[in-house]
Amino acid sequence: MDTKAPNKDHRTTPQYALYQRENFWKSNEGEVPPFSTGNMPCDSIFILRNQTDLAPDPGDLEELAKEKLTQGGWYYASSNAGQSYTHTQNRQAFYRHRIIPRMLVDTNTRDTRAEIFGHKVSAPIGFAPIGINKIYHPSGELPVAKVAKELNLPYCLSTAGSQPIEDVGAANGQGPRFFQLYMPHDDELTISLLKRAHNSGFTACILTVDTWQLGWRHNDVHTSNYAFYHGIGADLGLSDPVFQKRLAEDGIDPKKQPNEAGAKWIDNVWHGRAHSWEKMPWLIKTWKEISGGKPFCLKGIQDVRDAQKAVEIGCDGIVVSNHAGRQVDGAIASLDALEKIVKGRCSDLEIWDF
Known part of the structure; x- marks a missing residue:
């Protein structure tokens, strides 16, 4: 994301793409983001103590949460009714629905407001x-x-x-x-x-x-x-x-x-x-x-x-x-x-x- 891209002059909300750029730049300053955002379950809460807990694989976030939270905190965040079939349906519904991107649309004045x-x-x-x-x-x-x-x-x-x-x-x-x-x-x-x-x-x-x-x-x-x-x-x-x-x-x-x-x-x-x-x-x-x-x-x-x-x-x-x-x-x-x-x-x- 070009920091001088004219989109920033047209929008009323933060230019969120710059956050991605900031994270790519962090290693030049001896830093990396504190955790990965990939593969995070949508109905659980995760608390990581410090950035040394960075998961080598996004799927490890759940295991880190189990490690860092108290047992009661983990159970309350992660427990679902019965055998979790409804929870599974929620996840599978997002797998079934697909986005069809349209190309060459003018997005230069986009705004997320x-x-x-x-x-x-x-x-x-x-x-x-x-x-x-x-x-x-x-x-x-x-x-x-x-x-x-x-x-x-x-x-x-x-x-x-x-x-x-x-x-x-x-x-x-x-x-x-x-x-x-x-x-x-x-x-x-x-x-x-x-x-x-x-x-x-x-x-x-x-x-x-x-x-x-x-x-x-x-x-x-x-x-x-x-x-x-x-x-x-x-x-x-x-x-x-x-x-x-x-x-x-x-x-x-x-x-x-x-x-x-x-x-x-x-x-x-x-x-x-x-x-x-x-x-x-x-x-x-x-x-x-x-x-x-x-x-x-x-x-x-x-x-x-x-x-x-x-x-x-x-x-x-x-x-x-x-x-x-x-x-x-x-x-x-x-x-x-x-x-x-x-x-x-x-x-x-x-x-x-x-």
Whole structure:
């Protein structure tokens, strides 16, 4: 990439091709990139300690992650529902779909900018909601939210996040950010979470509908690997005034009984009692009133009929997702579901794929 290429004068977003050039140049300064980006599984988290851990082959990244993470951290990042058939379908769907490049198209004024719910972002990608970041680093979601702002990419905070909503909002600064809701059956608690999200600058509510209870993830179950039950990661809930009342009503002191407090929090979120379409008008109306009409979306949609139902009830968007295969084993691949939903002409929605 020529650093003087005129494309840089026409675009409003970073010239990402220069990052490749920088990496090719690094060896002249006695450096190499800290890790390879090849062959990285799309639904796992990798933390490498330093650049001496550089994998000689991209496929070794997974083994390095297993080595560096705690057993619990590795299991939580890598475990899928059942025998991982849905996860396998996700991978195979990307192998089946192919790009047909077109040549000699004028790309000299290219720009990767995109717009989502009125936010102008630097690329059509974003940070999906991931829970319990504290099991990977004590700062949890805070540095992730900060980097999202620096990159001008949308950030989504999970209700299962391990930092208070207000702190994550502050870390994200003026970045575009959305709040992913796992909805309790306690309406007062739901309203409190939504108010906190709105007051902290989160500009859309995304309800996840495929995780009213956890899928059966063999390694997590076998090792009792549930951070919330062991006093880790419930800070988002423990900082909520309504939930603090619930703890007091049950006589639970979160400082003296962190395990019990964490268990009560997550039992309110992944509670084993499914919501239905009948509850959605109340939730949409509540969020719209709190936020002044900001967007509401459903995450976890995989069927054309559900996408069409989302349009009927007034959703502003959907996330086509099977939770990376972590919830229902044997399900359709997200990419295949996305194709069917788009062909189903649910054109009144913003549609994303995670």
